[in-house]
Amino acid sequence: MKRRLISVAVILGVLAPLLVRAQGSPDEQRLRETLRQYEAAWNRHDVKAWSAFLTDDIWFTEAWDFYSRQKGRDHAVNLFKSNFAESDLSQQVVKLRMMPDGTATVAMREVVSHLPKTDGKYKAVFESDPVISRWRKEGDAWKMFFYTSHKGWALDQLKKDGVE
Numbered sequence: 001m002k003r004r005l006i007s008v009a010v011i012l013g014v015l016a017p018l019l020v021r022a023q024g025s026p027d028e029q030r031l032r033e034t035l036r037q038y039e040a041a042w043n044r045h046d047v048k049a050w051s052a053f054l055t056d057d058i059w060f061t062e063a064w065d066f067y068s069r070q071k072g073r074d075h076a077v078n079l080f081k082s083n084f085a086e087s088d089l090s091q092q093v094v095k096l097r098m099m100p101d102g103t104a105t106v107a108m109r110e111v112v113s114h115l116p117k118t119d120g121k122y123k124a125v126f127e128s129d130p131v132i133s134r135w136r137k138e139g140d141a142w143k144m145f146f147y148t149s150h151k152g153w154a155l156d157q158l159k160k161d162g163v164e
Helices: 002-023 026-043 047-051 073-084 151-160
Strands: 054-061 087-098 104-118 121-138 141-148
Touching: 026 047, 026 087, 026 104, 026 121, 026 141, 047 073, 054 073, 073 087, 087 121, 104 151, 121 151, 141 151
Parallel strands: 054 141
Antiparallel strands: 087 104, 104 121, 121 141
């Protein structure tokens, strides 16, 4: 019996840290939930709800918009209204790194599918891999302050943040 208890204690001692690490910190869990809510707001085509996830000083750049490197929530909202309000978004988190300064860097694979659908097929589908987004807490909420789907810039920024 004593041997069995010791065995159970050893197994729990080895597995418990792995389970905690797999689940992530409470901040990481909240950020992952925020990412799901961000995607849901996009897919509802709700500009106001979607833009609530952005900081006022966001740097939001799409691959084809790379040279503009526009800053500010107003730019992102106008970009969304003119190009994405009639699209569906699917994001897959590849890596998420909590940074020492309290921000987070997220590497994703992203698919933007433009409506309308005809015979079950979207008008156009664009895949981006990798995509990078950076998030910081404002009050109790995670807000995105940087985003690009430009592959070269995303790879450069992911390397800079140690997310490879």
